[in-house]
Amino acid sequence: MRISRRSGHASESTDKFFASWSSDICNIGGNGDYSVYLYSNNxxxxxxIRFSMSFAKxxxxxxxxxxLLSNLISVIGxxxxxxxxxxxRQEIGRSSNVVEHLENLLQENSSRIGDGEGYHYEIQTLIGLFTAPQDFPEHERLEVAKYLKSLHLLIDEIHEAFQTMSVGEEDLAHMHLLHSRPRRLKEVSYDLHKVFEYLHNSxxxxxxxxxxxxxxxxxAVLPPFVSLGTDKLDLQLLLLASLAKKS
Incomplete structure (x- = not known):
């Protein structure tokens, strides 16, 4: 390694120093375990110049x-x-209105886990599913009604995870209802990815x-009437209900 030092006068040349390899041999007579020497070009x-280092120090x-870090970790723990x-010890309230219940869980997620953390995304998705206008044919409403009913099992699991403060400790048994990606649909996996991007990116x-x-x-992942004119919440509901059914 070379270290340069310019002298005080502009007309004088630049002093240069070259570092030796660190070695215990270089430390003979020193007060450390090994040393590095800087040698001048003059x-x-x-x-x-000798720089000594001590393993003990x-x-x-x-x-x-x-x-200090150990103490800090202990205090935080x-x-x-x-x-x-x-x-x-703080009981989480329940509501017979599923949307009110979910909005309450969203607040609990914020206060107990943190904004945007925990099950924030899942709860927001559930609120969107239960508030979708369902502006589609009656037979489709009957199909998604079964899916929405099954989601109550997931809501109960999220509620219990907050109550026991066990968020993230293990996978929820019914989380697949929101994250189904059936293997037999791998031929349209790219299309699914792009449609989900469209749903979540304005x-x-x-x-x-x-x-x-x-x-x-x-x-047959989506019904034939779906188009760009379909409400995004309806599209999300139809898509997730279909994926859950095919998983």
Whole structure:
């Protein structure tokens, strides 16, 4: 390694220093375990400079600094444990209105887990499914009604996970109802991906969406009447209900 140092006068040349390899041999007579020497390009004018390092001092420094982290981790762990016990003792209210119940769970998710964390996405998706206008034929409403009824099982699981503060500890048994991707539909997996992008991204370009919708209709994943004019919440409901049925 080369280190340069410019002297005080503009007319004078630049001093340069070259570092030796670190070695215990270089440390003979020193007070450390090994040393590094800096050698000047003007050895007649500047003597070598020795930098000694001590394993004991490095170890002492490391223990001192990491002990601070250990103490911090211990304090955070205790506070987290207290918080969990406090939340478990607070009963989460239920409502006979499923949307009100979900909105309450969304608030609990925010206060117990954090905004955007935990089951935030799933709860928002459930609210969208239960508030979809269902502007489609009656026989389709009967089909999605079965799906919506099955979602109550997932809602109960989310409720219980918040009550016991066990969010993320294990997969919920009915989470697949929102995340079904049947293997036998792998030929349209790309189309599914693009339609979900369209559903969740308001600025997603529409130029190819109609093509992907028609592809999904041709594979009986979506009913033939679905188009770009279909309400997004209705499209999401029809799509997830179909995927859950085919899984």
């Amino acid at each position: 050895p007649d004018l500047v003597q070598p 490095i170890h002492e420094y490391t223990i001192k600094r990491y002990s 205790k506070k987290h444990g207290i918080f969990i016990e406090e939340q478990r 600025s997603y370009p529409l130029s190819m969406v109609d093509y992907h919708l028609k592809r999904l209709s041709s594979e």
